[in-house]
Amino acid sequence: AQKVTQAQTEISVVEKEDVTLDCVYETRDTTYYLFWYKQPPSGELVFLIRRNSFDEQNEISGRYSWNFQKSTSSFNFTITASQVVDSAVYFCALKRGGATNKLIFGTGTLLAVQP
């Protein structure tokens, strides 16, 4: 069975703090893909990153970084020096490696960054 768990329902931080959003996944596949999406208060879903199961390199993009660890089945997302504009719901999602169309979402983490 495929499953994504985002145990943190809500996180509140003060601007400039670092924050890590946790994502734990379950799958028996050897090939799979992990995604992060951002849903700002305006409601749209914005794609942030995709990672395949064979690439455990950490990724950094500006203030955003992602830590993929197969040993713990985790794909965590860190925002450094958070800003008010980072306030959003963040979703982690999993997809199997074959020709499948099912994107399995976690329940999301609401991040509130206070000024």
Next chain:
Amino acid sequence: NAGVTQTPKFRVLKTGQSMTLLCAQDMNHEYMYWYRQDPGMGLRLIHYSVGEGTTAKGEVPDGYNVSRLKKQNFLLGLESAAPSQTSVYFCASSYGGAGWETQYFGPGTRLLVL
């Protein structure tokens, strides 16, 4: 490029009424999807299409129908709306269906069924 657009943005229905949600994409994507988002449940796949003229059931298809008469459009229909269909509906598209294909989402349609 507008990407993925959805019409309408918000709608209120009475129980038993019908409506159609329209999704359009201008990225020449083959695959299109309809999801619903409910509080505390993430997004769940309703129906999807792997190309013009095709449709398939997702995780929660009951009470919905879809059609893909043109490659760029994917319609979601509710024949007899129920309060349980109150939700935010998202359309998405992707170039292909392989695992590594990224799905790009529209802005969502908020539906309230009274």
